[in-house]
Amino acid sequence: MEEAIQALAEPRRRDILTLVFGREMKAGDIAAHFSVTRPAISQHIQVLKRAGLLHERRQGTCRYYRARPEGLEDLRRFIEQFWDYRLQLLKAAAEEEERRESAR
Amino acid sequence: MEEAIQALAEPRRRDILTLVFGREMKAGDIAAHFSVTRPAISQHIQVLKRAGLLHERRQGTCRYYRARPEGLEDLRRFIEQFWDYRLQLLKAAAEEEERRESAR
DNA sequence: CTATTTCGTTAGTTGACACTTACGTAAGTC
DNA sequence: GACTTACGTAAGTGTCAACTAACGAAATAG
Numbered sequence: 001m002e003e004a005i006q007a008l009a010e011p012r013r014r015d016i017l018t019l020v021f022g023r024e025m026k027a028g029d030i031a032a033h034f035s036v037t038r039p040a041i042s043q044h045i046q047v048l049k050r051a052g053l054l055h056e057r058r059q060g061t062c063r064y065y066r067a068r069p070e071g072l073e074d075l076r077r078f079i080e081q082f083w084d085y086r087l088q089l090l091k092a093a094a095e096e097e098e099r100r101e102s103a104r
Numbered sequence: 105m106e107e108a109i110q111a112l113a114e115p116r117r118r119d120i121l122t123l124v125f126g127r128e129m130k131a132g133d134i135a136a137h138f139s140v141t142r143p144a145i146s147q148h149i150q151v152l153k154r155a156g157l158l159h160e161r162r163q164g165t166c167r168y169y170r171a172r173p174e175g176l177e178d179l180r181r182f183i184e185q186f187w188d189y190r191l192q193l194l195k196a197a198a199e200e201e202e203r204r205e206s207a208r
Numbered sequence: 209c210t211a212t213t214t215c216g217t218t219a220g221t222t223g224a225c226a227c228t229t230a231c232g233t234a235a236g237t238c
Numbered sequence: 239g240a241c242t243t244a245c246g247t248a249a250g251t252g253t254c255a256a257c258t259a260a261c262g263a264a265a266t267a268g
Binding site: 080 | 106109110112113115118121125126171173174176179180182183184185186187189190193
């Protein structure tokens with residue numbers, strides 16, 4: 001999870017991930033979407049790959065990438081843990097409200 | 105969301121958030137849990153607060169903090185979007201498997 | 209009012225990281 | 239073999255952020 005959240009903390013890497021979400025793209029085509037140089041994007045891709053957030057498929061000299069949602073599993077659990085607590089708070093607040101309603 | 109994910113990218117800030125998850129704690133007591141200096145923790149707390157991830161309550165000279173799950177809403181949506189896609193892929197794979205089963 | 213406690217804030221330093229330029233590599237094409 | 243295409247990698251640079259030490263502020267105790 002450490003690597004995944006570090007990878008997502010960079011806005012451009014989130015953009016890359018969104019770009020290859022649900023469809024494969026060549027490294028060069030990905031880089032073409034950004035204003036920074038191609039090596040910069042290549043380095044971002046390596047970070048995402050190392051974090052388990054990208055899947056690579058090689059064909060000839062090209063490398064195709066697509067998002068790999070499984071890499072988000074741990075981070076998702078971390079977030080969801082807090083979110084469930086929020087729902088629990090909301091439920092408790094609603095019940096409190098109901099008690100006050102019926103007490104009138 | 106930008107501020108939230110930046111805040112969570114730092115391991116110590118995640119530790120702080122976990123520490124005040126479901127219970128209030130004084131700033132000093134939070135700092136006592138870590139090996140770095142108190143000002144360092146204080147700065148982390150400010151980052152978390154600015155990101156909307158912490159709630160502050162002042163009483164006398166003390167400041168009590170607790171996790172504020174609502175601050176995770178946007179980030180949660182971002183993660184969940186990819187996760188839903190994963191479930192969709194799994195479902196498609198299962199149906200494919202079923203088709204091959206019944207075709208035998 | 210002075211002293212103490214509990215904090216936040218500022219200044220300065222160090223390390224990490226995103227970037228560019230230059231180079232290396234692997235798979236075709238002629 | 240030499241050339242091209244589509245990449246990754248290495249070296250060097252500037253920026254930002256996490257930290258410590260020193261200081262400031264606000265509430266309370268005596």
